[in-house]
Amino acid sequence: MLNNANGSMLKKLRSPLYLALLIPALLVCVGDWFAPMDHSFRNMRSKLDRYDAPADIVVVSVGHADSSRDTTVVSSRKLSDVLTGISRQMPYRVFIDAPVEFGLDVDGDRQLLEAIGNFGRDAALVVRNKRFIIEDSDFRSTDFNMPVPAIAGSVPIVVSSWYTNFFDYAISSPYEVTLAGKRYPTLASTLAGVPHGLFAKFVPDNRVDPDTIRTVPASAILMGNFTPGLLTGRTVIVSLEGTVPPIGYYGSGRREPIAVDIAGAVALRKPMAVYLGGIPVLVASWLLILAGSRARRKRRKAAIYALSLAVIPGLPLLAEPVGITLQPSAALFCAMIYGFSRLWQHRIRREQLTNASGLPNLMALGASQLNIGCDVVVAVIARYEEILATLPKDLHGECARQIARRLSVGSGIETVFNGEGGHFAWTEEARPLEMQLDHLEGLRALFSAPLEIGSHKFDTNIHFGLDRNEGLDALTRVNSAVASANDAMASGRAVELFEADRLAEASWELSLHARIDEGLRNGEIWLAYQTQWDMKTRRPSGVEALIRWSHPTRGPIAPDAFILQAERAGRIDALTYWVLNEAITAGLALNTMGFPLQMSINLSAQMVDKAELVPSILDIVQRRGFDPRQMTIEVTETSSVRNRPAAVSNLSRLRDRGFKLSIDDFGTGEASLAYLADLPSDELKLDRRFVSRILSHDRDHKIVSNTITMAHALGQSVVAEGIEDEATFRLLSSMGCDVGQGYHLGRPQPFSDLCQTLLKMGHVQTGIV
Ligand code: C2E
Ligand code: CA
Ligand code: CA
DSSP states (O other): OHHHHHHHHHHHHTSHHHHHHHHHHHHHHTTOTTHHHHHHHHHHHHHHSOEEOOTTEEEEEOOGGGOSSOTTOEEHHHHHHHHHHHHTTOOSEEEEESOEEOSSOHHHHHHHHHHHHHHGGGEEEEEEBSSOBSSGGGOOGGGBOOOOHHHHTTSOEEEEOOEEOTTOBEEEEESEEEETTEEEEBHHHHHHTOOOOSSSEEOOOTTEEGGGSEEEEHHHHHHTOSOTTSSTTSEEEEEOTTSSOOEEETTTEEEOHHHHHHHHHHHHTSSOOOEEESHHHHHHHHHHHHHHHHOOSHHHHHHHHHHHHHHHHHHHHHHGGGTOEEOOHHHHHHHHHHHHHHHHHHHHHHHHTBOTTSSBOHHHHHHSOOOTTEEEEEEEETTHHHHHHHSOGGGHHHHHHHHHHHHHHHHTOSOOEEOGGGEEEEEEEOOOHHHHHHHHHHHHHHTTSOEEETTEEEOOOEEEEEEOOTTSOHHHHHHHHHHHHHHHHHHTOSEEEOOTHHHHTHHHHHTHHHHHHHHHHHTSEEEEEEEEEETTTTEEEEEEEEEEEEETTTEEEOHHHHHHHHHHTTOHHHHHHHHHHHHHHHHHHHHHHTOOOEEEEEEOGGGTTOTTHHHHHHHHHHHHTOOGGGEEEEEEOOTTOSOHHHHHHHHHHHHHTTOEEEEEEETTSSOOHHHHHHSOOSEEEEOHHHHTTTTTOHHHHHHHHHHHHHHHHTTOEEEEOOOOSHHHHHHHHHHTOOEEOSTTTOOOBOHHHHHHHHHHHOOOOOOOO
């Protein structure tokens, strides 16, 4: 049980759907494999559409040219002059982001302290990390140029320190930094007035265009050469370029770190300013893929898949205004894995779903979504294997295509599915049953013209199975229609309708094997005998053994129903030999009673071509000491005989041994008169469907009368079955029919009743000619 659960879990995890989630998730978590891709996306995004830096922050740039000796420090005198100039403009606050040359110029130093002091708490010193760091643990106090104690003593200090990726791009910053045991806020968080956040780090908003940061040269301040009010009420950062190396700024290459600090402040002014990476988009997109894979309707499926793609750029874009940074790469990879695996599966499936003919096969139809209000039709071509056997292999596909073409022309459908063994299936709009049957009859007529494949010509016959059970799934319906088509072929009917109740019978059919054996043992299965009468003398000349099954719970089961099932269940052989034995027992008993009647038994078409048929029958008759000449074997003229040459040879051998052969149900199947030519026989049995209508239908009258004449000309005797009244009997007699059978003359009855009937009649005519 547990193993099973584990097994199905493992199977699930190995499916493309779950791999599409697991592989990217693993790549994110173990080593952040998407970092390079995410880096490019972030760069692209920041370039695509950007906005101006906030107007309330102005940078006063102390250029290198202004510095006296060192390029990375500014003299205290100069800085004090600049600061004095700024203070006259009444700024909101001032950040001094410039290392000062302190201790060389006593006057200048005093002036600087005074100028800074004038700002009170509105001034702060910026301390920068000299190198960029990747991890928290990388913080080293020595990397910061701490201001000289004389200045630092009275002024607040803020820090600028960015985490970078391996391309040295600023990706995030802490809200505060601890140096030598003291905590300092960062410049960006101070600029934004956001000292803490949900997470320890925040990300800069690189959509801020660094070229739009308001910058005024210090010289302009000193010379009073700037727009009045430029600094008034604003945050001013006095900055000396080049104090630390430039840093990567998404969308703008390498920049002075002050640009990142401002981008950081802009981000912090939004509600969140957090980095959530690739997992949220991955999960969202994957959940949609999951939903899509479960959707049943095609259009819905497509819509959900499209949405799962749309969230990959969409979610990061939607999250942007709030300040949340999301990464699309992992989700993109997920969609790619899933997409490719689906394409691959599709290709493999397509290969699996095509037949040698290039037509889609029945599996393809079974796997498809059927429209509501459609019938599933399966056509089966009689003797298809025989046709293929006579065709060179390279024409097999052409043969199937030609049949499919005829079917699609005849029924106006586009796709015909082709199964093994001459099955062709399609779906069409359900019409009233009568119309549908007429339509199929019409299709059947299309096959009266022979198939011409290469230089070969074939006469074919076609049978249809029809499934009209809308509610069921495609595969079940296709299978049902195939079974019905096979039934139609076996019984020689044009169309067989699949009845849904038969589904309920499935379990019954499955256990039929055991039940037949049991029925034979306990006497539920028995033989009824129906007399056959010589029409001239009007006396019984023979009996036909007809199988019966009186089921204790199901009541009498018609042989038409269970013979077919026995054939399917592979039980027909045993049943037939049992009938033969029973019939012989009855025949021998009749002989001893002085009624040496001809004994007819029915042979299933499925058995006629079997190699063991003749030896088995001969063995039984010989063992029981029954004269084969007293035995008639009725064979239905049927197209479902697989191996016709073998069937013909079997029948000839039986005839040589003295058995009489009768062609049952003559005139119903496709076998025409031509059929008689190569099938050895002694007798034709006119089907009761013709016989019952000879009085009322002129056409049937003509068919029967001509068949009798023709049969006689070919040396066959004629048996008419289904005689239900005296008038029919008289008419058949006048037509020259030899033997009659039917309810009017005698119903099928148990052997004991037959004996009673015969005894009452007394004398009978011997069947042996
Ligand atoms: P079938 O060989 O054509 O048998 C004649 C059928 O017509 C029998 O039906 C018989 O009861 C029925 N019948 C006889 N006279 C009349 C009549 O006047 N009016 C009407 N309406 N029907 C009449 P049954 O016994 O139900 O058998 C049906 C079919 O089952 C047979 O058709 C035969 O194909 C098959 N079958 C019966 N017994 C066996 C058997 O032992 N082996 C095989 N393989 N098939 C059998
Ligand atoms: Ca029969
Ligand atoms: Ca019949």
